[in-house]
Amino acid sequence: MTLDARLVVTRPAFTLDLALRAERGKVVALLGPNGAGKTTALRALAGLSPLSGGHISLRGRPLHTLPAESRPIGMVFQDYLLFPHLSALDNVAFGPRCQGVSKAESRRVAAELLERVGLAGHAAARPRQLSGGQAQRVALARALAVRPELLLLDEPLAALDAHTRLEVRSRLRRHLAEFDGATVLVTHDPLDAMVLADRLVVIEGGAVVQQGTPGEVARRPRTDYVARLVGLNLYRGAADGGRVDVGGLLVHTSEQFDGPAFVAFAPTAVAIYRSRPDGSPRNLWQATIEGVERHGDNVRVHLDGPVTAFADVTPAAVADLDLTPGQRIWASVKATETHAYPA
Amino acid sequence: MVRRRLSRWAALGRTVLGRTVLGRALPGRVGRGRVGRGRVSALPVALVLAGMAGLSGLGGCGAGEPAAGDADAREVTVFAAASLTGAFTELGEAFEAAHPGTTVRFNFGSSATLAQQIVQGAPADVFAAASPATMKTVTDATAAGSPTTFARNRLRIAVPPDNPARVDELKDLADPKVKVALCAEQVPCGAAAVKALEAARLKVTPVTLEQDVKATLTKVQLGEVDAALVYETDVIAAAGKVTGIAFPEADLAVNDYPIATLAGAGDAARRFVDLVLSRQGGDVLAEAGFGSREPGREPG
Amino acid sequence: MLVVPAVAGLAFLVLPLAGLLIRAPWSTLPARLAEPHVLEALRLSLVSATVATACCLLLGVPLAWLLARVRFPGRRLVRALVTVPLVLPPVVGGVALLLVLGRRGLVGQWLESAFGVTLPFTTAGVVIAEMFVAMPFLVISVEGALRGADQRFEEAAATLGASRWTVFRRVTLPMVMPGVAAGAVLCWARALGEFGATITFAGNFPGTTRTMPLAVYLALETEPEAAIVLSLVLLAVSVVILAALRDRWVSTP
Numbered sequence: 068m069t070l071d072a073r074l075v076v077t078r079p080a081f082t083l084d085l086a087l088r089a090e091r092g093k094v095v096a097l098l099g100p101n102g103a104g105k106t107t108a109l110r111a112l113a114g115l116s117p118l119s120g121g122h123i124s125l126r127g128r129p130l131h132t133l134p135a136e137s138r139p140i141g142m143v144f145q146d147y148l149l150f151p152h153l154s155a156l157d158n159v160a161f162g163p164r165c166q167g168v169s170k171a172e173s174r175r176v177a178a179e180l181l182e183r184v185g186l187a188g189h190a191a192a193r194p195r196q197l198s199g200g201q202a203q204r205v206a207l208a209r210a211l212a213v214r215p216e217l218l219l220l221d222e223p224l225a226a227l228d229a230h231t232r233l234e235v236r237s238r239l240r241r242h243l244a245e246f247d248g249a250t251v252l253v254t255h256d257p258l259d260a261m262v263l264a265d266r267l268v269v270i271e272g273g274a275v276v277q278q279g280t281p282g283e284v285a286r287r288p289r290t291d292y293v294a295r296l297v298g299l300n301l302y303r304g305a306a307d308g309g310r311v312d313v314g315g316l317l318v319h320t321s322e323q324f325d326g327p328a329f330v331a332f333a334p335t336a337v338a339i340y341r342s343r344p345d346g347s348p349r350n351l352w353q354a355t356i357e358g359v360e361r362h363g364d365n366v367r368v369h370l371d372g373p374v375t376a377f378a379d380v381t382p383a384a385v386a387d388l389d390l391t392p393g394q395r396i397w398a399s400v401k402a403t404e405t406h407a408y409p410a
Numbered sequence: 411m412v413r414r415r416l417s418r419w420a421a422l423g424r425t426v427l428g429r430t431v432l433g434r435a436l437p438g439r440v441g442r443g444r445v446g447r448g449r450v451s452a453l454p455v456a457l458v459l460a461g462m463a464g465l466s467g468l469g470g471c472g473a474g475e476p477a478a479g480d481a482d483a484r485e486v487t488v489f490a491a492a493s494l495t496g497a498f499t500e501l502g503e504a505f506e507a508a509h510p511g512t513t514v515r516f517n518f519g520s521s522a523t524l525a526q527q528i529v530q531g532a533p534a535d536v537f538a539a540a541s542p543a544t545m546k547t548v549t550d551a552t553a554a555g556s557p558t559t560f561a562r563n564r565l566r567i568a569v570p571p572d573n574p575a576r577v578d579e580l581k582d583l584a585d586p587k588v589k590v591a592l593c594a595e596q597v598p599c600g601a602a603a604v605k606a607l608e609a610a611r612l613k614v615t616p617v618t619l620e621q622d623v624k625a626t627l628t629k630v631q632l633g634e635v636d637a638a639l640v641y642e643t644d645v646i647a648a649a650g651k652v653t654g655i656a657f658p659e660a661d662l663a664v665n666d667y668p669i670a671t672l673a674g675a676g677d678a679a680r681r682f683v684d685l686v687l688s689r690q691g692g693d694v695l696a697e698a699g700f701g702s703r704e705p706g707r708e709p710g
Numbered sequence: 711m712l713v714v715p716a717v718a719g720l721a722f723l724v725l726p727l728a729g730l731l732i733r734a735p736w737s738t739l740p741a742r743l744a745e746p747h748v749l750e751a752l753r754l755s756l757v758s759a760t761v762a763t764a765c766c767l768l769l770g771v772p773l774a775w776l777l778a779r780v781r782f783p784g785r786r787l788v789r790a791l792v793t794v795p796l797v798l799p800p801v802v803g804g805v806a807l808l809l810v811l812g813r814r815g816l817v818g819q820w821l822e823s824a825f826g827v828t829l830p831f832t833t834a835g836v837v838i839a840e841m842f843v844a845m846p847f848l849v850i851s852v853e854g855a856l857r858g859a860d861q862r863f864e865e866a867a868a869t870l871g872a873s874r875w876t877v878f879r880r881v882t883l884p885m886v887m888p889g890v891a892a893g894a895v896l897c898w899a900r901a902l903g904e905f906g907a908t909i910t911f912a913g914n915f916p917g918t919t920r921t922m923p924l925a926v927y928l929a930l931e932t933e934p935e936a937a938i939v940l941s942l943v944l945l946a947v948s949v950v951i952l953a954a955l956r957d958r959w960v961s962t963p
Binding site: 522 | 805808809812813814830831909910912913914915916919920924927928929930931932934
Binding site: 114135141152162165 | 868871
């Protein structure tokens, strides 16, 4: 175990209490809504915010007793914070210089790193002459230049536009794969987390609500926030054999077990009818259309009734059925398309 | 001191504006609030003038504040040398007590500065100078009444009470180990000091040439210098804080103080001059350390 | 809407200067300028204002850093104290300096007995008087720049292993350089025009303590035209230097 930390930060009206582990060569993503405490956790790891309690140890050595400048970390900030008065090369050489490496050697290391991130041609450029994606790569090179044992990334892709993001994300993934220390990544974007991380730690209100591999978390969300992130309808209830009572609706599922349970299904699994369908599918309920909005190539219909749910339908279906807010409709989900698991 | 300096610059500003930029559109005393009578139509110029009036108001001491019109004789504005501050303030109070409803306003300062302010149109009714030369610049340039000498001031060596350099006569000042402050030659006490030292055939190298007699005296009071040449009146005003030493050459550099009414002065101004020249005035001045206006006749 | 008061404001500032130019005795100007005491006073003014500015930078920038970056009890009071020389009449400042650094002052007494150093009536005294009056301009300007600077850059430097001193030298200072430069220019200009504290603390003697403003003041006693000439010289030299510095420092971030 490279990183083993329990981070406690108390502030008026907010408490962060978070256990965090990360292994060498692995990327842990802290995922959560705004204000969940992700950045606070990262700043505590870096030594920029004081811990109120807990500990941080890196390869068995205590880290929380050291000031920021003595911790073997590298950090990439959300808006990169490249020093505006230094060239890209000198930004990257800054860390080695601070560690006492000679000017010439620092620059050589920096040039090598710039080459690795594909920016050898921009060594002399000032930060304001760089594009967002280039600046992000310089920031990464700068953080790696101090040969950190722990790499901290704060929303590394948030400042980029959608197009650049795609390319930078895959590049970042390659660089993180090459890095042999532990990486902690903070993001509120589930896609970044899924692509970049080996393990997700979801935090809400300063506490961990779920953790696991991206696959596990995506398949079995345990909070509404995670369910929304991964795009599933999620309900909590009591299972009784093949049925789960989620309050107002008895959902028939393919799994068989008893006790507290989650039921999840995708919006695309919901079918909508103007009138009560023949043949009576088993999971059928009457609902009111709350709203209709575009969602990718489909249309997402917000349903209110015994349970609230999202249904994704084709634009053609919207036209055929004349779906408008306020309308009463029937909704159904096949049992085979639901997924129930113990809560 | 600061107020005095400000009004000095304000006066320079007025001078420049009154004389050249505005030419004859604004005759005479800008400071008296005659702006409205001039043919100034441009708003910005008026604004600037308003600003200048404000500034000189800040400079204070009556030089730039809009005073009552000439016809109103219930106010007498007296420009007087700084060394007269104590004596004239007392006389002003006596005058106001004797003439109820009339107020006396003073502008004390360096004689040369006051003279320039008057020449440039400052609203003064009476001028009392510390030297005939400064009075002459006023009488030459304006329609002032003829000046009368009303007091004389002698130089004294001023030393701190503990007299660290053991100075007791004028030639002690020539000792290079003695730190001496003199007034700058440009101001009357400095001119008098040069005259006295020349008469004694002494070469004194001061550490500083102060801008006026009060500043020179301050340096002695604070012990920054071992000795200075100041007026007897200043030594008396600073009683206890400095010790005055009389020296024979002082009689060769006596300063005469002339007083005169200025153009446009009313009866009240003339009555104030009469008070200064009266026996009562002589007594007050003598108490402050000024010698009699008539050599040989000691006041008393 | 804003143009009329702006023009009035400009006129208010520029007209007195125009007055100086118009009243200047142009015919005798070259002769007056060539007088050795004019050059002497000018040289003394430039040297003392420059040395004073350098000393203010040395002391004032760290002070500004302390006020902007370090939390300590009584910081608000200290900040207010720093601005005292701005509201204090310079002459009072000069007297205050005499009371502390004068021959019988709290510190001055000790300076004289221990080192045989007396500051009043020396060029060093001029520099001290100018520093006292001009340093607040530098401190306020630099402190403002420091407070406006994004402190997260300093955090970024810390995560790269930079000590507090390295952060200050290599990140903070370069980033607030425009503020430091502007402050230094203000400080220099204020020091160049310093009168009250100088004449009170350092006195007035040609060659050692008579700076241009003192020479102007004394000339005004007897020869207003000479005073105008001296003022013009001071004005011309400072405008040239300020304009040159402004282009070089202040416009480039």
